[in-house]
Amino acid sequence: MRPLVAEINLEALRDNYRLAKSLAGSRALAVVKANAYGHGAVACAEALSGVADGFAVACIEEALELRAAGVSAPILLLEGVFDADEYTLCAAQNLWCVVQGEPQLAMLEAASIPKPLTVWLKMDSGMHRAGFAPDTYARAYQRLSASGKVADIVKMSHFARADEPAVPMTHAQAELFDSLCRELPGEESLANSAALIAHPATRRAWSRPGIMLYGANPLPAGPWPALRPVMTLKSRVFGVRDIAAGEPLGYGDNFVATRPTRVGLVACGYADGYPRLASTGSPVAVDGVRTRVIGRVSMDMLTVDLTDLPGAGLGSEVELWGNTVSVGEVAQHAGTIAYEVLCNVKRARRVYLG
Known part of the structure; x- marks a missing residue:
């Protein structure tokens, strides 16, 4: 047998998650998209069962793989859905989904689902990749609230340059997000791995650690937390x-x-x-x-x-x-x-x- 082996240290994975959560001081979704960054999504999710507050994946296919393996914790679809029928699956499988634009919002408003969903509503606070523009965010929130299709709304955004601590953009994005979300009820999520380490002010009710779970520091230069290679x-x-x-x-x-x-x-x-x-x-x-x-x-x-x-x-x-x-x-x-x-x-x- 060819001698190439990827040894995956699951205890190191658990230690890294605990470190991420201790930095956050609140709940943390373990990001296991892209097959847990090449480490094996099912095995990693099973290893974090009872430890992680929930998981985040890119799309519904990844979520269904975890559900089929018996993972029962909350799972968030970071890209949201691509078809209206996926909202029915989200309800049936107890999946949370990001809504990041008008097409996804309109599909949800029109969807026939058996029970309301937990939705993470994404704001484009400066990355300009996905999310509602700041001047449309409150209206999107109000439409979700009035739709009858939503049980809870978590307000979220994503940072473009959190891995560059000296660059002020992360602070500016967080300030914009706060200024527009202050009057909107519900929990919030901003920090990814880099922000958890380098931008303490972005730690909210939910964090989304990814690369740091696998022992790689997202910052090109310190600070260096005690991460263990997985x-x-x-x-x-x-x-x-x-x-x-x-x-x-x-x-x-x-x-x-x-x-x-x-x-x-x-x-x-x-x-x-x-x-x-x-x-x-x-x-x-x-x-x-x-x-x-x-x-x-x-x-x-x-x-x-x-x-x-x-x-x-x-x-x-x-x-x-x-x-x-x-x-x-x-x-x-x-x-x-x-x-x-x-x-x-x-x-x-x-x-x-x-």
Whole structure:
């Protein structure tokens, strides 16, 4: 069997959730959309059963997968519905849904549903991606209240630059939200992972931690809470060879040895989710010792520098990211973010611990 394994530490996941909730000082929805950022949505939701106040997913398909697995806690659809019939399913499955625009609001007003829904009404406070414009938000709230289709309304918005603590936009978005929601009854939700860590004033009745649950810090530089990596992606060296100074390695000859170099061949490539752009210099750990990727990442394999690791060889364990090498380091080297790197993991055999 190919030795590529994604070890998922469920106790670390629970610890990270508890940390997020302690920062929030209130209830927190564990965001498990996109298959729990590549970690396995059902397994992660089951591990957080009895710990998390509820869950958030992107769409109804993801919610129904959790319900079919026996997850009974509240589940919020962050994108809302795409068809009027989905409101009937939301009522039948006790799902909460975001309403973020006129089409979703009109569909709900016209829907025939067996019982009122809990709706999270989204304001576009400055991100300009989804949500009701500030000057239409109160009217949308009033229409929901008068529709007879809604049991509770949670007021919400989303931040564009919460991961940049020095940028004033998050404060401005929160101020605008507060100025327009002050007279509207109901609970509120603003903070995602970055805001929970860097913007304490945005913590409300509900928070929505996502990436921090999986042990990746959403901020490019401190503060750094004591998050525990949940995924360790690891493989093994299955080939070793020596190349002389001046010899190229891999596709494109973009690595040329400057000294006699001992090369380890590792079973992991971009088809497994390791970023192709994280080529020469991207950190890895071989038998617990940090070294680097050399050469271009291929579809099914990559090559690492074993020159200074004389004890490493065939069968040596390679940590692509985890406790020794953070996924954030790999993402930074590839010019992307940890969210994308984790979501892209595939073909790896998941092993759940704790």
